Amino acid sequence: MTIVPKILPNIHKDLLILETNLKKMVSAKHPILYAAAAHLFNAGGKRIRPTIILLIALSTTKLNILPEHKRLAEITEIIHTASLVHDDVIDECETRRGVNTVHNKFSTKVAVLAGDFLFAQSSWYLANLNNLDVVKIISKVITDFAEGEVRQGLTCFDEMISIDNYIEKSFYKTASLIASSCKATAILSQTTINTQNQFYIYGKHLGLAFQIVDDILDIIGSKASLGKPAGSDLKNGNLTAPLIFALQEDAKLYDLIEREFQQQNDIYQAIEIIKNTHGIQKSYDLAQEHIQASIQAINKIDNRLAQESLSYINNYIIKRLN
Template identity: 40%
Template sequence: MYLRWALRCLRSRRSSFYGGSAENLFLAARYGTLIRSNPSLLHSEVLGCRESLRCGSHGLHDLRYRVNEDENFGAEETVDPFSLVADELSTLADRLRSMVVAEVPKLASAAEYFFKMGVEGKRFRPTVLLLMASALDVPIPKTVIDGNLHMLPKEVRGRQQSIAEITEMIHVASLLHDDVLDDAETRRGISSLNFVMGNKLAVLAGDFLLSRACVALASLKNTEVVSLLATVVEHLVTGETMQMTTNSEKRCSMEYYLQKTYYKTASLISNSCKAIAILAGQTAEVSMLAYDYGRNLGLAFQLIDDVLDFTGTSASLGKGSLSDIRHGIVTAPILFAMEEFPQLRELIDRSFSEPEDVETALIYLGRSQGIQKTKELAQEHVNLAVNAIEALPETISENARISRRALVDLTKRVITRTK
């Protein structure tokens, strides 16, 4: 395997470092999202050059996986992240359905609604977590080994699978509550639960899922992990409240937008990734790398979601196109457009409430670099996510290396997705 990697590397005519331009570094630093998170990125161009030189000589065991590698090399090395954990995902789906059984049939039917209809899609979050569990198959320093880590690998994996299940229940519960708050009628092409069964039952179904998640979380008997996931639920509520109760100044602040986005989207995946590392008995440093990967992946995911709200269709997005702006919600594309067209501030201040406000905002957005700059910011977070995977300790596990490559591939899919 190593020899094949070396030959591919030598054949490749280009192996470029996937770092940010000076302009993009400044952009991210301006909003406190890049330099504060990873100051060492300033030196990454040098490291990237050194990596290219090392590839052809003695770096057979230290090949880095770049999102924009040579096309031929990328085609040979690409793996389908979802197929790697397909069997576990199938088992997870069955377990989720069994976990939402309730004494009251109507409540059970409501709680199972999205799981039964397949609205959860390809189970992106559980896939990330299961791959992260495999990617962290590295030696554990003796200094962090304690009595809880004498479990068999199968037992550890079972606990990590529980985190994937808990995360999915929290996620679906948040969808149920969001649809109620947004008066949504559809979710990924089918009628939303609140539209079918009413707001009260939808809220209760979300609460029921959260209660089931709490029971499963308590069974892990790990106070640090319990605290992490409890914080996630707090963040979900905080983020939603930030979105509902902002003043004009905060609505026009990119920093405020990114903080809200972290709470609403990225906190769940980042803290769940960290929980996976903690249950594996990893060091604080490795646990933070897992967290950093999830945080930046989550932020990139939401930034692209904000782009797709303007460029996608209701069928592919699972919600009506222009849903955010029609609800008076300001996202990154509009914030970037406002830098070029300050006239947008007046429309934002009145939450696009006048009849022509949405169309006017779209005209300004179309003339601006708002969409492109949002994609560039998403790319910066993708770069940081890739950096976190590359910084993980060396491993001799082939499965771990493949899983790390799959995690990098997922970052590419986040950027290129259309739904």
């Protein structure tokens, strides 16, 4: 579940309330739609996005975290969860976080409707924050998700994909939401434009590092730790940093990609090839570069509490590989 008890007890209570509120916010009149939404949140998750929002809120307000901050944390998690539902449909994933995906448990039609419903609910709550700047920046994230999915579809099993293409796609699919929610939190705290922009840069690079680490784990992790089979991204044609770097060293991967990992043991063979190259190490180094860039952004903000509390998040992301 959450990582907060190990980081900052001050927001532990707020995250427990968030868990309860999420289920209330996605309540629907139709029992199937409600069951699908509830199934998602019952599966839990790291809640990394709400954690970051609450930490930034705590460090940028002189008194207590505002109700708007708490609602933004909830909205962000709903948007993230909605994107996962649609991702799972597109990728035909059978499990997520160790439980059946919505389309696997119910149907593809219900999953698509559940994702749409969650996006709609988040938009309604977002509008009720009554802050146009926040509405603008968070609304853009939903279009970024679609852009990311299109880009991923266009590069499916494309061995010519570059690291730059991969980073750009990763921004749309992961980093955009984290970056925008960081900035939106600073907007709600009425910080300076410069502070808001530095929080955006922090979130952007943190989000990219988070995605790269996720992609490394897809290669080196176990089904038990991932909640889904290792190599799931490769199987779906989503070529990530470890494979892109490994392609530079071992041409055998080209043959496996060309036949779309269709033969028995193709995924296992690809994983072993990647592990025997510098693909994992180079991906780790790339993640570290983005972690350092996020730290540089925070250091440009004159806020020691933000620097200290957010450094725990940075460390947590990299230590997921340990």
